[in-house]
Amino acid sequence: GSAARLSALASQVCAVSPVVELAVEPLDTSAGVGFGALVRGFSIRSALGRGLDIGSREAASLRQAVREHGLLLFRGQSDASDAGTGLSCDELVAFGKCFGRGHLHSAHRVHPKVAHEDVFRVSNNPDEGCFEEGGVGTGGFHSDGFFLPNVYSNAVYQIVRAPTGGRGPTLFADYARAVERLAEEAPAELRRLRRLQAVCDTSGVVHPLVHRHPETGAEVLLLGGIAGILEVFRGGSAQALMAEGAPPETFASREDGRPKTRESWRPLSSFVTLGAADVAPLVAVRRLEKEELRGLMQRLQELLSRQDLHYTHQWQAGDVIVTDNLAVAHKAAKDAGDLSCGLRVLHRVTVAGAHNIE
Structure with a gap:
């Protein structure tokens, strides 16, 4: 019942500073996907304002949560004061540095619409962001930074402009559960x-x-x-x-x-x-x-495309997602590159890997 759910939620609430509690609950998915969590009541901007950084207790709690769940979703990270565009590039970069070892790395070109070398801006409109025919990242499930000996440890995604009607989603898949399925079936x-x-x-x-x-x-x-x-x-x-x-x-x-x-x-x-x-x-x-x-x-x-192994995220204004890039694969849906679905703009920062997997 509702009392049991509240009790279970309360058991996951960790006091990470004298001011703020981090409330983490599993994503509500009908397919029974076993990874991913929603972080409720957490303002990234406010946390940065009170000193969130790689050495803070809040950051340690966030790292533990993403390690445990593979994916963290933060809703409502925009407000009227920034016209719905959400976090600034500087804020996104500062938040990204709270994960892994705290160092960012990007190998992509910097689009003129952003002023920070660590922010990769993608769009279905080449005037608005980096663009590829068919859409950036639509080729299949993958981890960012695969081309490096030290694959990126984490990725942070911020929707800047979300198409209407849930178009242009991003799909995330559970690497570990896929291996478990292979162990059982093949x-x-x-x-x-x-x-x-x-x-x-x-x-x-x-x-x-x-x-x-x-x-x-x-x-x-x-x-x-x-x-x-x-x-x-x-x-x-x-x-x-x-x-x-x-x-x-x-x-x-x-x-x-x-x-x-x-x-x-x-x-x-x-x-x-x-x-x-x-x-x-x-x-x-x-x-x-x-x-x-x-x-x-x-x-x-x-x-990885099985219903119980992947989660399809339909972007809403203000969404920010953090992933464990070594535990969770991702890809953009085929219509992410289709401008007829409405303008889609996404910012991403990637955290330099600390472990050589070569």
Whole structure:
């Protein structure tokens, strides 16, 4: 009943300063999505005015909340005094610095409409923000900063102009729950995914498709712009690696700690006939064919698109969202780039990652 809900809510209210309490409650979604939370009664502008920064107790409480829930939604962060445009760029940047290690990073160009290098402004109108045909970020679920060895730890999104009627939403998906689903439904596929290393299409940085979240320890996916995928078999004899599924023609080398040269690599099958004295563990590497890669990416995108794994956020004026960028993937809906839906302007800041996932 309502009394039980109030009691449960009260148990989550944490006193984070003598002035303000942080009230966090799970997002109300009909699909039973198991991540995301609404922060009630919290004014970002007021918090900054009373000293919210990376070292404050309020910021520590916010970091704990986003670590626990993956996504925090703050409603009503605009008022009549700023004509509904919400936080200024300086305020958004200051708020973003309360997360991760407190350092921001952006690799995108700065649009003339904003005066801060850390603010990425996107729009369905090129005069109003950075623009791509089909919409920025609509290609599939991904994490920002995938092209870096240290993927961004957090992202903060602020809607500046929201299309009417809930058009142009952003979708968020739970990486950890996706891995749990694979463990339940396709354990063999998950074992294979743990062997895969994704090569970024812009930087050549290599990331595991499945890794341990550096703070929560949860096993999570990691997706972004992928040019190719390497399947890596390691730590066994040639016979053991082939039993795992490594094709005999896969190139292999000894895991002996020595620098690798072209001559270090030869077909895995050539190691089968070696004598017992040559027992150094092997590593074998193959690159997925284009059709394999395309099929794998389609399956992962379909997995994250399941109703119980993703949350569709229909933007309202004054909305601000903070995500754990290593726990939650995101993408813009296809109509986010369609100006006929109404002008859409979004500001985003990204927090520099503290953990090398390369």
